[in-house]
Amino acid sequence: MSLNRYNPVAKVARALCRRRCGTNAASVGMIGRVACGAHWEQAIRNDERVAVEHDLPPAPQDPDLIDDIAVEAAMTGKPVSLTRAEQREAARRLQADGLSLNVIAMRLRLSHAVLTAILASADGTDRDVSVLATANAFHAECAASTLAAVA
Ligand SMILES: [Zn+2]
Numbered sequence: 720m721s722l723n724r725y726n727p728v729a730k731v732a733r734a735l736c737r738r739r740c741g742t743n744a745a746s747v748g749m750i751g752r753v754a755c756g757a758h759w760e761q762a763i764r765n766d767e768r769v770a771v772e773h774d775l776p777p778a779p780q781d782p783d784l785i786d787d788i789a790v791e792a793a794m795t796g797k798p799v800s801l802t803r804a805e806q807r808e809a810a811r812r813l814q815a816d817g818l819s820l821n822v823i824a825m826r827l828r829l830s831h832a833v834l835t836a837i838l839a840s841a842d843g844t845d846r847d848v849s850v851l852a853t854a855n856a857f858h859a860e861c862a863a864s865t866l867a868a869v870a
Contacts, residue, residue: 722759723751732762796826807837814838 720726724733729751736744736754747755754762783804790809792799801809806827813823824834 721751722753724753726751726753728759728762728766729753731765732759735761793827796828798828801827803837803840807840810834810838 722732723729726732732754736749736758739758740747740755744755744758747757750756750759753759782802784802785805785808786801789799789801790805790812793801793805793809794813806829809827810823810829813826814820818826820831820834823829824831827834829837
């Protein structure tokens with residue numbers, strides 16, 4: 720990019736130079752009739768800094784955001800780290816596939832208690848009850864302790 724008035728940072732360089740060098744700019748030596756070398760440099764550096772700042776990592780992720788790829792990997796038994804919302808999603812999908820809680824717990828590498836708690840922490844109350852009922856039939860002791868923990 721040439722150092723002339725068509726440069727993207729020309730306006731910034733010109734403003735900087737006018738403010739700092741003022742009429743002295745001409746004697747310092749203008750480049751492209753826009754700004755002195757020092758202020759061109761400052762404008763370009765400022766621009767790079769802004770670009771770097773805009774490249775910073777995005778804001779922290781929504782904890783309820785579901786990473787589909789991670790969920791699908793977990794559903795096949797791969798050891799991926801999931802958020803609680805993703806664990807719930809994976810458990811629900813496996814349940815929808817007709818898998819037993821036993822198998823789901825193994826797939827997701829969760830204990831029965833944790834799995835039932837995750838499924839029970841859903842928003843739909845009716846669903847929670849049926850899930851806990853299933854868990855109860857499957858592993859009475861485990862579900863009982865989960866119910867106690869949830870209540
Ligand atoms: Zn200047």
